[in-house]
Amino acid sequence: MLKVISPEDALQVILDRFPPCSRRFDSVGIGNACGRVLNTDIVAVEFVPGYNRSTVDGYAVIASDTFGCTSASPALLTLAGEVLMGKAAKRRIVAGTCIAVSTGGDLPDGADAVVMQEYTEEYGNNLIGISVSVAPGNSIIFKGDDLMPGDKILAAGTLLAPHDIGILSALGYDKVGVRRRPVVGVISTGDELVATTSVPQRGQVRDVNTPMIAAAIRSFGAVVKRFGIIEDDKAALQMTLAQAVDECDIVLISGGSSAGTRDVTARVIENLGALLFHGIAMKPGKPTILGDISGKPVFGLPGHPVAAYFVTELFVRPLIDQLMGYPQKRRTVAARICEAVSSNHGRAEYIAVVLEDDDKVARPIRGKSGLIASLANSDGYICIPRDLEGLSKDAEVSVILWA
């Protein structure tokens, strides 16, 4: 009962079956909100700024007092005081007077413009010469120019950038509701696996997939919960998987390489829930399993590290993006491939590439799919669809960047 499906169908099954849930959100301090996705619309409840402010260093005036004046015949206004930074203007301006004000300072009541310092001169005896005619509104930011109560300023689903943190600060938010980061449980199986810190004996290999996949999951913005290396035993795996499903939003079973491990994984998923597919028509990555246990996605990843890496990038990442409200867009670069690549497997083939010559040339990385070292220095990958027999040298390719 091996249900093998195409990569496109596999992604559709995943995204359709496990939609995001807007009820799941965290309230985080704005110091930690950058890079998270807003859970609700942000609507201004106050005026920003809350009062009229000068945008220059100079003198607040009644504009009509300056009409017609020039450097040859300046208007003479009596200095009636100074607005201190951080304080409300103390007095109302009256015709024939001006009040000194700094950039950002409160505009005195009655004033309707500010004259820049550069166009003024102190004549002594509290007299200020104004050598330019200003119009009402000049050099002022008015109350509410930035935001008015009721303005919808940031929509639910916005991926918060640093400037959005500025906007939230201006509105007085110190906490904000953001989509919860999915918790991704990672279970390792495979009797041949030993921990990274162990020295493998003959027949053993270090567990490469778990730390690599964990790093990838964290780089996608999700949280990793590790369940250690479980022996290839149905009962042991079933117990750990049940616990992982209970505690996590997504579970990855990072498999050993043998068919035995894959069979155990598939049977345990069937025992606890439903097997959605078993095998994807792609290379590398064919022995990928997807299950649904209590409404939560459970992936059986291939044992070969390169295959596991591609499957995580191509299927787990879009699911995490969907759950977090991130855009699904990937960065791509158009380049020419520097050597012919054959492909006639009747399945989509994914090939890691190194970008060279200022990103104009893509060099495919050859090598047995299990060899993780082959990915060192790779910048991304290309996909050869299954209906194509390969690529000729210098063919234009779209390189999807890893990050």
Added chain:
Amino acid sequence: MLKVISPEDALQVILDRFPPCSRRFDSVGIGNACGRVLNTDIVAVEFVPGYNRSTVDGYAVIASDTFGCTSASPALLTLAGEVLMGKAAKRRIVAGTCIAVSTGGDLPDGADAVVMQEYTEEYGNNLIGISVSVAPGNSIIFKGDDLMPGDKILAAGTLLAPHDIGILSALGYDKVGVRRRPVVGVISTGDELVATTSVPQRGQVRDVNTPMIAAAIRSFGAVVKRFGIIEDDKAALQMTLAQAVDECDIVLISGGSSAGTRDVTARVIENLGALLFHGIAMKPGKPTILGDISGKPVFGLPGHPVAAYFVTELFVRPLIDQLMGYPQKRRTVAARICEAVSSNHGRAEYIAVVLEDDDKVARPIRGKSGLIASLANSDGYICIPRDLEGLSKDAEVSVILWA
């Protein structure tokens, strides 16, 4: 003594004066190393894999025993045992025999190929029929195929991706030396500023710059240390600045908007060290200050939030990238601007834009430079060089993305 310089010269001064220091590195667990920059070359000290392994489920054989066999006339080999996953093969293979092995299993001594399960049949009495002729080396990954002792696998300066974490795991690293994250001190000044959580009175505004700049600094990968809001007082600022220089690698003085604040900042920098420039010929962002105190860069940022944001992106970020060993490259998108933009200020002008129509169209964001809300939904910015008088509608522009 106002030294105004061009944006290009400003960046050059910054990058030349404050080079990276490779002596400063952290030893971090590989679980936290993704996204960090390697401080030293990584050289393999063992073989990966450490023994010959099967790449398929099947039977280990002496290849010459299969030569000439077909499904019509299979070779008959005696099954001499099974290699258990995680264990060394127990016995050496001899002519006329085969040993069952799983994908990733240890290849028995004497064997030089593996026949896939699909090309075999059990005949009973421990006899296995082999219906395909295999060549020596078929379906084997040899000891050291992935890495050999002495292989330089990752170079100092590599920005560690998840697949690099896989490589480090395969080599048994659980810690690795990475460039230290610079600590960036942020001091707020300006008598008009109140904390985000306060309700500003007339004449006051919430401190937008500090949380926004802090979020930007963190998104660049550095560490933020906040020194609070300091009043516009030379002695108070000087004391805090001296402490910040002592405790941090870079110090940003996130200024209030008034000329008074800027003057205090410049004088305090001169008291403690050297003023490198005072003013950049750009819009927004002109009132930017750079100083060197005890060999550490001190920036006086403009008070206007949008200006402060551009200066952080254009000058602080490249410095952080340099100190962390990150590439200086920025993501850009080629688009057409949807309306004419005039610019005749004799200085470079930076304009935030929103990308529309599947990123083909850039819509410039108008608005007074102080209005932080204008940056909501912006995707990046364009630069109009100072020798250009503006852009006509539909001109092609290179949009530099914020992230």
